[in-house]
Amino acid sequence: MRIPVSWLAEHLELPEETSAESLAEAFVRIGLEVEEVTHLTPITGPLVVGRVAEVEELTGFKKPIRYCRVEVGKSDAGEELFRGIVCGATNFSAGSLVVVALPGAVLPGGFEISERKTYGRVSEGMICSVRELGIGEDHEGILVLPPGSADPGADAGEIVGLDDSVIELSITPDRGYCFSVRGLARELSNALDVPFGDPANRSIPDDDRPSRTVRLDDETACSRFVFRRLTGVDPTAPTPWWMRRRLALAGIRSISLPVDVTNYVMLELGQPLHAWDALKLDGDVVVRRASAGETLVTLDDVHRELDPDDIVICDDSGPVSLAGVMGGASTEIGQDSNDILLEAANWDPASIARMIRRHRLPSEAGKRFERGVDPAVAAVAVERAARLLVEYGEATIAAGRTDVGEPVPPAPVTMPLALPDRIAGVRYERGVTVQRLTQIGCRIEVGTSEEGVGVVTATPPTWRPDLTQPADLVEEVLRLEGYHTIPSVLPAAPAGAGLDQAQLRERAVSRALAHDGYVEVLPFPFTGEETFEAFGLGEDDPRRNALRAANALEAERSLISTTLLPGLLEALQRNLSRGRRDLALFHIGQVVLPGKEQQVVPELGVRQRPSEEELAELYAALPAQPKHVGVVLAGQRERSGWWGAGRQAGWADAIQAARLVADTAGVTLSVSTGNNPPWHPGRCAELLVDDTVVGYAGELHPKVVEALELPKRTCAMELDLDALPLSESRPAPRVSSYPPVRLDVALVVDEEVSAAELTDALRSGGGELIEEIRLFDVFTGEQLGEGKKSLAFALQLRAPDRTLTQQEASEVREAAVAAAHERVGATLRG
Template sequence: MRIPVRWLVQQLELTEEHRVLTPEAIADAFVKVGLEVEDVHPLGPVTGPLVIARVAEIEELTEFKKPIRYCTVEIGEPEEDGEPAETTQVVCGATNFVEGDLVVVALPGAVLPGDFTIAARKTYGRVSNGMICSARELGLGDEHAGILVLPSDDDVAPGDDAIDLLGLTDSVIELAVTPDRGYCLSMRGLARELACALDLGYVDPAAIEVPAAEGKAAAVTVEADTGCTRFAMRRVTGVDPTAPTPWHIRRTLMLAGIRSISLAVDVTNFVMLELGQPMHAYDTSRLRGGITVRRARAGEKLLTLDGTERALVADDVVVADESGPIGLGGVMGGDHTEVRPETTDILLEAAIWDPANTARTVRRQKLPSEASRRYERVVDPALPPAALERAARLLRQYGEARILPGRTDEGSPTAPAPVVMAMDLPDRVAGVRYARGVTAGRLQQIGCRVEVGAAEDGTPEVTAYPPSWRADLAQPADLVEEVLRLQGYDTIPSELPKAPAGRGLTGAQRRRRAVSRTLAEHGYVEVLPFPFVSPTVWDAFGLPADDVRRTTLSVLNPLESDRHALATTLLPGLLDAVTRNVSRGARDIALFHIGQVVLPRAQSVPMPDPGADQRPTDEELALLREAVPAQPVHVAVVLAGTHRRAGWWGPGEQANWADAVQAARAVAEAAGVELTVEADTLAPWHPGRCARLSVGGFPVGHAGELHPKVVEALGLPKRTCAMELDLDLLPLVERKPIPAVSPYPPVLLDVALVVDNDVPAADLTSTLRTGGGDLLEDLRLFDVFTGEQVGDGKRSLAYSLRFRAPDRTLTVEEATAARDTAVAAATERHGAALRG
């Protein structure tokens, strides 16, 4: 919302203290009461001679390819002794003015916005002593199609200073109005907020006397279920179609970013800016029969004012006559009945439309407008009669119109329900003891009618009757917010609550942080991928039709229409992140994410609605928990490209399934549990390079290389690997590790065992670990070898074993005995043989 400061201040009853209000002070006042000021735009600056001039003579220079005019302009009035008016000559390329028009001329020495200095110069074979200015060149708007032509006025004469007349010392304040404050999309609402912020008196421009209706202005029928709660009309006739729009109205529209069209249209737009009530003007001669507000019918079309023919659907609400739709309710009027240059008989409309239906129509038709912007944020339902009267009187004042006595007014406003609040509730919420009368006074400032009384227990309370434009005041908390924001949020003390002793992070929270820190230390980067998936992703993953991961929950209002399902696994979002990074030039990628997945229950349970008037009962809470789907916390990683980069130290190493498994081991170590790794087959992993991750014999996840078809379908780098496990399935371990440094040296021994190719390395490792007993401190596989030396169908696995005794120096003999015991267990269980 853009509003000129001069216009805004005119509605305030200024005191001596506030006689001069700077734009910066007004912006600060708006911020104080919770409005967002985007910018303050000073007009100009314009310095030097800028005068009003009358075009006395126009010479068309026809020898050039484009229109060029050599204009003689009067920059002063004729002298009383009969001397002619002072004139000067200016070259101009605009053609939207004629002899006798009043224009604005920047004379040599003037400096226009953009530090553009005007000087006398020769151009097109003539000397131009200045420049005839457009609105854009003066900083009044974006219109640059022609120069600025002022309406003839007895108070304006050639030679007058144009800087003051045009208000070029004014400023425009631009505000971002939130959806809950639709009344601020008007000068009326903003002036009221400014008056509250500065504790000044306020003149309501809508408080005009509206005469009683003497019959109807037009026959109107409002059908049910249209969302139109009020539809009012007023008729004026005898409008002078040549009457210009007064300068103060044109200026206001230009500064607000609205193009001036004609007196009738400009008046409706001006009233919308002034009061906040969108209006529409119909050419009465083009209407056929009575007017009906109804839903659109199948196959109907409407040519809107923007020149686009629109196909209507049943959800669109239209204003129609006997010929069909003539306007799209709450959005835009139709081209057929618009006011034209020759129109003299006008039917004015002011209506109240349903915000939700208006918003749907705007998005469906892709047709935002100044009217719909206000209707989407709720318009004061009491405004239509006052807005019609204001517009009709302006047309009578400036267009010599005659106001016909009838007024149509279908529907009536519903007054907001009164709200009862304890008098000291704002004090208790803010932690501040306000002065007596502050609560009632602030509520009256925003337009509430206030009654002060006492509750049954004798405590003071206030009953507030919200005004028609504040339907959002529905509960005591809303009244508290109004009192606090008008008193100033800066007056509320900031005090940090004291944390009670003995509380801190839960075990699950500590584990999650430990896992996140561990993965980051291992070189993974945390990302927050999109939590919704498309059902087609499961086909790309190669999941069977009966896979439980295909069973998802859909959201009713998805951010993206093709991604409406809540993810049952973290992999789709992470793999999307991989694809996005690759498309931006990344080659070596290691990402992780810790987050919730949503697992629907086998049988859906209806969601109860316990209400908000009291705490739900234990039975209701149990039903709520049962209706909510399971949402366990998972951790997942993805790797692509080189996991260990090449450098002066040697060649790099391609990320493989073992790195994904190692990430799972790091997670298990951070969680304080022991992870078992076994071969498995599960989409979307490669059937020969997939590991099942288990804790205590219970599966908790999988890791490995993705299937080549999945990699191709998703456009991933070759050999992309991934790991995902369910953190909530891991037992919570209370870990308070104390570093222990042994004073005794270890004994390091190596052993190479030959086993069949089908013996999993993990099984052999587990057997050696068990057989080594308490003296075996660490065990690491460091080499795998196949070849003629070990025989067909065989492979050699070489391990490094570290033995240490906690209470003495371990002898080589003891360590060798422990190693032999471990080898014997491997021989017995897996048929292993020492490699010669």
């Protein structure tokens, strides 16, 4: 929110030397985030008020051009001084008061004004717009000052307020009351301990006669509704300059007097208002939820289908306004509207938030309603706007005021008097808690609990719906006392505490993958149904049974992922779109695997620690959340260069990543042929530990690659890290100092026999003396026979206590071949 410093100072007794920077520091000190402090750029040189004496329309140009004779003051002899100025704006006429920059003036941005010839005339200055003066963004026309506001030749800088500053703040969702001058000035009053004049402290005349009959059919949707009727309004009356200036500095464009007044009061008091053409309303007014099939044409001329959750204001013709979001076109204030109704209401914040997002209609009013508006200020806001229209729009306030609904008063909150001290670890002075809670508007009662402990009961003010529990009151005391007064003390680390075995294993796996050339990513943990469709998962696949987030960041990706692959492949796609072609990414993270019948998670309070029974019930209701490790590969695994051709990443690299994880975790991983979407059925490996499937690795199915627009032969691996056995004590590996013996063996097997099966057979037959088995060649040909293939392995043998003899090595080789023949029918290749 942008707010001029002069507007804030109007409601505070600030010392004269107070600067905008000191106010910004005060905001930050009490927990409000300041985005920027902007000082209006001073204009050097002559900037004066001018009166347009004559206007000559120049013809023969593509756009309107006018040559104006402008009175800019008087000479020493008392004669009127005139300047001829060329101007392209058309929103003024003879007699208008304008701001003139004379030759020698320098406008914001270093724009120097000089006398120059243009459009066939000599222009002796410039008539300025709001944007050219640096006090707003309106550039549709020049700035016209109200009649009689100044004499020609007067200093315009003082009149337009070029000595002001603007503070822009980022308001958090829990502090909706700060979307107003009233709320921000109160915060500064608390921070600086200066007197505060509440702009809502205005008298309201008693008038029980309704100006229009209003019925609230849904009091949860609308807790208060106020109408005030005005007649004889001059819709063409100009908005006073002081109001236009404040609106411009706050970032709101001036439109017309009725609209400007409602916007001004909204900024001042935080209560959005809506102006109706009273003559266009048909019958009584009803506030209710929309019915299925109802429609409404809103002020932006869009035909909108209403949802049964929408709150609407209706007359006898049906819905005429989308409550709190946008009015209807049928009751819009027009150029000839002189009989209007001013409306102020208090709407259900959650309903307004849903309506804004459903209809995609964000607005300044909706921003306030969805955070909560003070229900007590509705009548004051209407009266304030009505009196401004009487003063500047020649309106007459009609007899009667409609005021229906009874807002629920804030519930009192009780807490121990010493709770802020205990939470902050600071011993505050006696009476600080009561003082600070009183400052924010709470009604305070101090007493003693049954245990003899001093307690304070605070009834929050109507503008603070966020104060609902003791923690909220503690926060108010701490922030107003100053967070800087709370010492920063690091807690002592207890001896013996540190990472547990599972955390150490996760860290080791992460380092091992990074050392092997993989780059860690942190992908988005949510996915959508279309991803499961692209993966080719069947309807009964358990991975489809995903939990849906109640308030998802993206509607199309609202499922909590049951696998790491969607996020990893999305990260792969993003890198590919940025020109990276050779990629090896990994991620270690939790997935959520709910059961077929997910239990309802109990809601536990925060006033005290849950009991062991409540915690047990909570943990029992949570779905399984195992930690997985996943990798994806695309492009070259080994780069090409002057040293030779590179090597494309393949299914074997994905399997090797799984073996690396298993080796790092200290478990033995076995591999067999698998079939699990989204992997290619012929190039998918099933990863097993102790005959239990812990994951899959291999090349993705071509249809998946095509659907996700991935490079051909993209590979992936996903493994359940928590499913790997965790050993509390891992013995150090034994390193033999004796030389190894290397032997090669080529075996012929049936084509359906996998290399993993043959490797396991050789290892089981060779025994403990086999240190390593590596496949280095695969051959097929007519000489082997139909349906046969040859696999060549390099065997490395080593004994821990001696040098192996040739005879021992041969015996190990023969035993390994015999075991392979017995288990998979392998024969030595001749």
